[in-house]
Amino acid sequence: MAKLHNESGLIFRVALPVPIDRLFDYLAPLDCHTAHPGARLEVPFGKHKKIGFLVDIVQHSEFPVDKLKPVLRVLDAPPLLSAPDLQLLHWASRYYHHPLGEVISTAFPVALRRHQSTSIEAEKRYELTDLGKSTDSGQLKRAPKQKATLEMFQAHSQALTAPELSQWDKYWRVAVQQLIAKRLLQAVSGGKPANSADSLNRQDDLPCNPPQQAAITAVCENLGQFGVYLLEGVTGSGKTEVYMQIIRSVLERGLQVLVLVPEITLTPQLEERFRQRFSVDIAVSHSKLTDNQRRDAWLQIQQGTSAILLGTRSALFTPLKNPGLIILDEEHDASFKQQEGFRFSARDVAVVRGKLLAIPVVLGSATPSLESLHNVDTRRYRRLHLPERAGQAIAPQLQLLDIRNKKMHEGLSEALIDEIKKTLAKNEQVLLFLNRRGFAPTLICHSCGWVARCLHCDANLVIHSHDKLLRCHHCGKEQRLPEQCPACKTGALTALGLGTERVENVLTELFAGKTIARLDRDSTQRKGSLEAYLERINQGHIDIILGTQMLAKGHHFPNVTLVAILDVDSGLFSIDFHASEKLAQMIVQVSGRAGRADKRGKVIMQTRRPEHPLLTTLINEGYSRFAETALAERQLAELPPFSYQALLRAQAADDDMPQSFLQAVLELAQGLNTGDTQMLGPVPAPMTRRAGVYRYQLLFQSGKRPALHRLLDELMPKIGQLKPGKKLRWSLDVDPVDLY
Ligand code: ADP
Ligand code: ZN
Ligand code: ZN
Numbered sequence: 197m198a199k200l201h202n203e204s205g206l207i208f209r210v211a212l213p214v215p216i217d218r219l220f221d222y223l224a225p226l227d228c229h230t231a232h233p234g235a236r237l238e239v240p241f242g243k244h245k246k247i248g249f250l251v252d253i254v255q256h257s258e259f260p261v262d263k264l265k266p267v268l269r270v271l272d273a274p275p276l277l278s279a280p281d282l283q284l285l286h287w288a289s290r291y292y293h294h295p296l297g298e299v300i301s302t303a304f305p306v307a308l309r310r311h312q313s314t315s316i317e318a319e320k321r322y323e324l325t326d327l328g329k330s331t332d333s334g335q336l337k338r339a340p341k342q343k344a345t346l347e348m349f350q351a352h353s354q355a356l357t358a359p360e361l362s363q364w365d366k367y368w369r370v371a372v373q374q375l376i377a378k379r380l381l382q383a384v385s386g387g388k389p390a391n392s393a394d395s396l397n398r399q400d401d402l403p404c405n406p407p408q409q410a411a412i413t414a415v416c417e418n419l420g421q422f423g424v425y426l427l428e429g430v431t432g433s434g435k436t437e438v439y440m441q442i443i444r445s446v447l448e449r450g451l452q453v454l455v456l457v458p459e460i461t462l463t464p465q466l467e468e469r470f471r472q473r474f475s476v477d478i479a480v481s482h483s484k485l486t487d488n489q490r491r492d493a494w495l496q497i498q499q500g501t502s503a504i505l506l507g508t509r510s511a512l513f514t515p516l517k518n519p520g521l522i523i524l525d526e527e528h529d530a531s532f533k534q535q536e537g538f539r540f541s542a543r544d545v546a547v548v549r550g551k552l553l554a555i556p557v558v559l560g561s562a563t564p565s566l567e568s569l570h571n572v573d574t575r576r577y578r579r580l581h582l583p584e585r586a587g588q589a590i591a592p593q594l595q596l597l598d599i600r601n602k603k604m605h606e607g608l609s610e611a612l613i614d615e616i617k618k619t620l621a622k623n624e625q626v627l628l629f630l631n632r633r634g635f636a637p638t639l640i641c642h643s644c645g646w647v648a649r650c651l652h653c654d655a656n657l658v659i660h661s662h663d664k665l666l667r668c669h670h671c672g673k674e675q676r677l678p679e680q681c682p683a684c685k686t687g688a689l690t691a692l693g694l695g696t697e698r699v700e701n702v703l704t705e706l707f708a709g710k711t712i713a714r715l716d717r718d719s720t721q722r723k724g725s726l727e728a729y730l731e732r733i734n735q736g737h738i739d740i741i742l743g744t745q746m747l748a749k750g751h752h753f754p755n756v757t758l759v760a761i762l763d764v765d766s767g768l769f770s771i772d773f774h775a776s777e778k779l780a781q782m783i784v785q786v787s788g789r790a791g792r793a794d795k796r797g798k799v800i801m802q803t804r805r806p807e808h809p810l811l812t813t814l815i816n817e818g819y820s821r822f823a824e825t826a827l828a829e830r831q832l833a834e835l836p837p838f839s840y841q842a843l844l845r846a847q848a849a850d851d852d853m854p855q856s857f858l859q860a861v862l863e864l865a866q867g868l869n870t871g872d873t874q875m876l877g878p879v880p881a882p883m884t885r886r887a888g889v890y891r892y893q894l895l896f897q898s899g900k901r902p903a904l905h906r907l908l909d910e911l912m913p914k915i916g917q918l919k920p921g922k923k924l925r926w927s928l929d930v931d932p933v934d935l936y
Contacts, residue, residue, distance in 0.1 A: 205255070206224040206228055206253055207221050207222070207223065207224060207253070207256065207257045208222045208224045208228070208250055208253060209252040209253070210222055210237060210250060210251060210267075211248060211249045211251050211295075211296040211297035211300055212239070212241060212246055212248040212297040213246070213248070213297045213298050213301035213309065214241075214246075214295070214297060214298070216295060217293075217294075217913070217916070219251055219252075219296070219297075220239070220241075220248070221257040221264055222237075222264060222265055222266060223261070223264050223266040223267065225266060225267050225269075225270060228253065228267075228270075230270065231253070231270045231273060232273070232274060233250050233252065233253075233275065234249060234272075234276065234277040234278075234279075234300075235249070235250045235270055235271065235272045235275040235276075236248070236249060236270075236271040236272050236275075236276070236304075236308070237249070237268075237271060238268040238269040238271060239265070239267050239268060245268065247271070249297065249300045249301070251296065276304075276308075276515060277300075277303060280549075280552040280553050281303070281513070281515050281549075282300075283552055284545070284548060285299050285300050285303055285513070287552075288545055290909075291930065292538065292539060292928075292930050293908055293909075293930065294537075294538045298538055302513060302538055303513035303514075303515070305487065305491045305493075305494045306487045306491075308491055308494070321356060321357050321383070322361070322372055322381050322382070322383055322384070323349070323354065323355035323356070323381065323384055324380065324381060324382075325379055327379050327380055328346065328350075328375070328379075328380035328381055329350070331346065331380055333346045333347045333350065339374070342371045342374050342375055344371075345368065345371040346375060346381075348364060349381065355384055358499075369450075369500045369501075370450035370518065371450070373447065373450045373451075373452075373476065373503050373518070374447075374448060374449070376447070376475055376476045376477070377444065377447035377448045377450075377474070377503070378448070383476070383502075401441050401473075402434075402586075404437065404438075405434070405584075407429075407582045408434050408437060408441075408582060408586065410580070411425075411427055411438050411580035411581075411582065412441045412442055412445075414578065414580055415442050415521075415556055415558060416442060416445045419445060419446060419451075419555075419556060420554070420555070421556070422551045422556065423550075423556045423557070424550065424557045424558075424571070424576065424577040424578065425556060425559065425577065425579075426527075426559050426560075426561075426564055426568050426569075426571075426580065427439075427558055427559065427560040427582070428560075428561060428581050428582070428820075429560075429581065429583070430582075430584075430591065431787075431789075432585040432586065433562075433582035433585055433586055434582060434586030435525070435560045435582060436466070436469060437586065438580075438582070439455070439523050439558065439560065440469070440470070440474075442523075442558065443455075443474070443523075446521045447474065447476055447504075447520075449520060450518060451518045451521070452502075452503050452516045452518050452519060452520055452521075453503065453504050453520055453522075454507075454512075454514065454521070454522045454523070455470075455504065455505065455507070455522075455523045455525065456507060456508065456522070456523070456524045456525070456532070457508060457526065458508065458509075458525075458526050458529035459529075459531060459749055460484050460508055461749075461751075462525075462526075462749065463480055463506055463508070464727070465751075470506065474503075474504070476502075476503035476504060477502040477503060477504075478503070478504045478505075479493035479497050479502035479504070479506070480505075480507065481493040481505060481506075481507035481510070481514065482508040482510070482511070493505065493507075493514075494514050497514050497515070497516055497517070498514065498516075499517060500517030500518055508531075509531065509532055512546060516553075519555050520555055521555055521556055521557075522546050522549065522550050522555065522556075522557045522558070523558045524542070524543055524557070524558070524559050525560045526560070526561055526749065527560060527564065527568060528561045528564055528565040528568070528781055529749070530778070530934070533931075533933045539927070539928075541931060541933075543559065543565075559577070562784055562788055563784045563785060564823070565777070566777055566823060566827055566830065567836070569823050569827065570827060570837040570838075571837075573827075592788075592797035593797070594787055594801070594814075595798070595799070595800055596801050596803050596812075596815060597609060597611055597612060597803065598803065598804070598806045599802045599803065599804060600804050600806075605706065606694065606698055606701070606702035607694040607698070607699050607762050607802075608702065608703075608706070608762070612760055612800060615758055615800060616740070616758065616760075617707075619758040620707065620739055620740075622757075624755055624756070624757040624795065625733070625736070625740070625741065625753065625755045625756040625757070625758075626740045626741070626756065626760070627740075627741045627743070627747070627760075627789055627790065628703075628740065628759075628760050629744070629745070629747070629759070629760065629761045629762060629786055630695070630742070630743075630744065630762045631745045631763075631766070632693075632694065632695045632744070633658075633669075633716040633718050633744055634658040634659060634669075634696070634697055635658075635691060635695050635697040635698045636658070636659045636691035636692060636694060636695050637659075637692070637693040637694075637695060638659075638693050639656075639657065639666065639677075639690070639691060639692075640689070640690050640692055641681035641684060641687040641688070641690075642687050642689070643681070643686060643687030643688065644681060644683050644684040646682065646687070650670065650671060650673060651673070652673060652885070652886075652887050652888040653668055653883065653886045654883050654884055654885045654886070655670050655886075657675070658695065659677065659691050659695070660674075660697065660718070661677070661697055661698075662697060664676065664677045665677055670883065670886050670887065671886060671888070694763065696742055696744060697714070700712060700714045700742055703740055703742065707739070711738050711739050712740045712741075713733065713738045713742070714742045714743070715729055715741065715742070715743035715744070715746060716746060717744070717746065730751060733753060734752075734753070741753070741756070745782060747786075747789070748782055748789070749785060751789065752789075753790075755795075756790050756797065757797050757798065758790065758798050758799075758800070759786055759787060759789055759790040759799045760800040760801070760802065761783065761786060761799075761800070761801045762802055763802065764779075764783065764801040765803050765804055765805055768805060768808060772882075772934055773833070773835050773935075774934060776826060777826055779810065780810060780822050780823075780826070781819075783799075783801065783814060784814070786799070787799040810822070813825055834897075836931070838899070839897050839899050840897065840900075840901045840904050841896065841897045841930075841931065841932060842895075842904060842928060842929065842930045842932070843893055843896075843932040844858065844861060844894045844895075844896070844926065844927075844929075845881070845892075845926060846858050846891070846892050846893070846894075846924060846925070846926040847890060847892070847925050847926075848890060848923050848924045848925070849890070850890065850923070851890045853890075853920075853921070853924050854878075854924060854926075857918065857920045857924055858877060858878035858892055858893070858894045859878060860918055861894060861911070861918070862875055862878065864911060864914050864915070864918075865896070865907065868911055869907060870903060870907075872898050872899070872903035872904075872907075873897065873904050873907050874896070874897045875894065875896055875897075876894070876896075876897065877892070877893055877895055879892065879893060880892055882935075893935075908928070
């Protein structure tokens, strides 16, 4: 008989962050009764120790008990994740067909995926604000808990720590948060207020216009229950104001708010506005913070000491002690989709999370995704519309500039140059967009036709003249810019096409004496340099801003009155069906940068396709009409959101391997298919060779989501049995946002 390592005789089923889609059994430790699902555990795995997550406690294992190893340590009792959050992670693992251990691990900050303590570094304390000191607690007689808490603080007249408050009353957090929302208390850390601004200077809510008020009421009447609201409003229509007033109601109930934004660069702006408005503690989480900072933000929200979490995609799974509301700003943005590993959509998972937590989810955008608009049409989401700009700002005027047969100066037509001159003469700023960095995308020999190609990718090398380099934008490989043609050794080399560096050069010549800033991934690589540029732009030190799509998102440039898209046509011809939606969104987002204050903005698009229906619909009838047309086209073509897709990608250094692997998968899938799912492929990816590997793909598409998922459920375990070999890498992307 096997010797029992554990007297409890119980088995722990454990999810481990490894790319194997199964659970692992371990012998439960003696103190196993303190452990609950979701707890982090330290377990032996191979020659190493790993941190895993307790999924289930069972009596029996399929494996002989004497083969099982004991759990080394239970790290959390009670677990850090709540039951609905665990349910969410289980759902996400099934829906995205991704191993549970890796999914659960995503919910934790990196620092807690190693064994680290769960105590927050900076001890947080709470104290009365000046308003709190002078307020008569009698005013709170209808909220006895808050009244008692305020009186206790007034009696102490000093800051109190969380342990001190817990000694006074175990359930102090909700009342303290409500008092913070009422500006009677504030959180301080390390002796100074956790919020830098003086709590007396908290701004009041703005008086709302009727559509704003209607939006706020619609959500606030339904706090405490699930509902998805699509807040649609052009840039400057006052969406952020709406968010803030809804947030205020949620905070007053002592609940927490999770706010997700697509880009790190947008967090400081929003954070600043929230801090000016609210005196509650605000936690921030994004990838530019240190592991310890992210752990602290996570724990502050998990323990309830912070009331607002502002973060990017990865903050989505942070457990909320008192969940009240989820807001996802710029919901159409593709950055909400994780493109590697666990390929989840933060927007879609946020909606499921709202449902499991029974709280409202507000999705905001000037250019809602077609999926979300379709969900409004089918009454799954409720649309809240802000049709006009708030305050004084007037909507910008959009116009197409036909550049066929026009004389061009490195991408600038003479008509555009005139407009720039006029704008600069009024001391206003100009913003130019060109979505290609570098000097020019192609280097060609004038005599023999040689073109600089990447050795590792199916792509041309891009000329970077500042660094005197040729660089591949797909694999990052670079080489010296040749002075003469490497093939014929005699021909002159010519740069074809436009990049931001080239336009910057011509701007410097044409507008001598003006300050020009080029903002793209190359010029803003150094940490803090983008922020420094933005600061100089807002102080009016820059006359012409030239940038890539990086600038299309969220930034406020009040003194910019002219925006020009230099090459709108490059977006019109793509093989991916998402492209027209993305282009329309980009145009509208870019236009939103202009004339936010009292000056009317103008948006000019240079095009050789002035009759193109996408452009004319967008300009003459607006984004909503464009979206209607695009949805009708998708319906005809049976494309998402009228059907459901999953893309299986495979790659290897060898050209045959991914093809024969996908062929084998296809045959397996055909055997399982009930006829409801179409399979397209295997086909080469649009850029087949990238960084030296060959990439192929197989697309699954079905009009019935359950049918697609049933097929995937059966197929995925069988794919593992194909034993494709270590050199082949494959992945499944459910609801892919790009088909590359
Ligand atoms: P969005 O988030 O839709 O871009 P914001 O909430 O940032 O819009 O509002 C744009 C500008 O209009 C801001 O300067 C804001 O202070 C102002 N604003 C918003 N709502 C109102 C209102 N009801 N009355 C006056 N100004 C407003
Ligand atoms: Zn040549
Ligand atoms: Zn390359």
